[in-house]
Amino acid sequence: xxxxRLKKVQKNLSFxxxxxxxxxxxxxxxxxxxxxAALQNKFNIKEQLAKYFQADVKLLTTQCIIVETEKxxxxxxxxxxxxxQFPIHQCGHEKNTVxxxxxxxxxxxxxxxxxxxxxxxxxxxQEQLKKxxxxxxxxxxxxxxxxxxxxxxxxxFAEQIRSKVTMTDMQEERIKSLKEQFGLKSDITMxxxxxxxxxxxxxxxxxxxxxxxxxxxxxxxxxxxxxxGKVRKRKRxxxxxxxxxxxxLNTHS
Numbered sequence: 001x002x003x004x005r006l007k008k009v010q011k012n013l014s015f016x017x018x019x020x021x022x023x024x025x026x027x028x029x030x031x032x033x034x035x036x037a038a039l040q041n042k043f044n045i046k047e048q049l050a051k052y053f054q055a056d057v058k059l060l061t062t063q064c065i066i067v068e069t070e071k072x073x074x075x076x077x078x079x080x081x082x083x084x085q086f087p088i089h090q091c092g093h094e095k096n097t098v099x100x101x102x103x104x105x106x107x108x109x110x111x112x113x114x115x116x117x118x119x120x121x122x123x124x125x126q127e128q129l130k131k132x133x134x135x136x137x138x139x140x141x142x143x144x145x146x147x148x149x150x151x152x153x154x155x156x157f158a159e160q161i162r163s164k165v166t167m168t169d170m171q172e173e174r175i176k177s178l179k180e181q182f183g184l185k186s187d188i189t190m191x192x193x194x195x196x197x198x199x200x201x202x203x204x205x206x207x208x209x210x211x212x213x214x215x216x217x218x219x220x221x222x223x224x225x226x227x228x229g230k231v232r233k234r235k236r237x238x239x240x241x242x243x244x245x246x247x248x249l250n251t252h253s
Contacts, residue, residue: 005144009052012136015150019158020134022115025056028138029107030086031100032069033121036079037140045082049119052145060116062091064103101125108135117147133157 016022028049038045049057061083069080091103098106101122108116112134119138120126129135130151137148150158239247 006054009147010054012147012149013053015154015158016115016134016136019161020112020115020154022136025058026053026117027058027060027115028117028119029060029062029089029104030083030119031061031065031104031122031125032072032076032079032083033100034119034138034140035069035082036076037121039078039082041140041143043140043143043145046085048145052147059086060089061086062089062093062100062103062107064091064093064097065100067097068100101128105129108132 013022013026030045035045037043046059049059066080066083066088069076069083072080089107091107093103093106097103101120101124104118104120104125105128107114108118108129110132112132115134117136117138118125118129121139126137126139126148129137131153133151133154134157135151135154137151139146139148
């Protein structure tokens with residue numbers, strides 16, 4: 001099966017799984033028209049439907065459908081043999097059989113409580129089933145099985161279900177008691193939030209005041225002067241004695 005076709009069937013099927021609680025194995029009700037189309041197109045229903053749904057399927061039919069194909073005679077003899085291969089689902093019409101389409105409509109009821117997938121080529125029956133919420137419809141397009149997209153009625157009803165889903169008081173109490181029993185009560189909701197104390201500015205990011213800087217500069221300069229030691233004295237040059245005598249004579253003269 002092509003990837004695009006596989007994604008499409010999985011998308012349509014997941015809608016019924018999520019909104020109408022369809023579960024594996026999927027129950028597929030097959031009528032005479034679907035069996036006849038499968039015979040004409042050499043379509044193996046048992047093998048191909050399991051591949052198409054990528055899951056276990058339960059192929060079913062009813063006594064009414066078998067009787068209907070038998071009454072149609074040799075024209076649909078092959079389709080009758082195919083239908084008789086599937087298990088017969090009780091439909092409630094065993095004593096007084098009805099047509100296949102009426103039987104399938106009664107099996108579906110008003111809301112398809114038993115979660116059947118209806119496989120039929122009957123266009124009139126398909127249109128009738130589209131008016132019932134939660135009914136997947138399947139047919140053969142040549143040799144290709146096709147699961148129709150959910151009908152407008154199914155989508156609207158699913159939207160109503162989602163909008164009405166609310167938790168009752170009893171359910172809330174039950175969940176609360178279970179949380180307390182297993183110690184799942186949230187500490188975050190029970191304990192008050194701790195208030196953060198206001199901290200002062202970061203001393204490393206603050207600039208020093210100008211006065212402090214000037215005072216510190218004076219202090220450091222004085223400190224340097226003090227640390228430099230005593231005041232330097234001028235060095236005296238010692239003169240020899242004969243030079244001193246010559247200088248005295250020159251001054252007297």
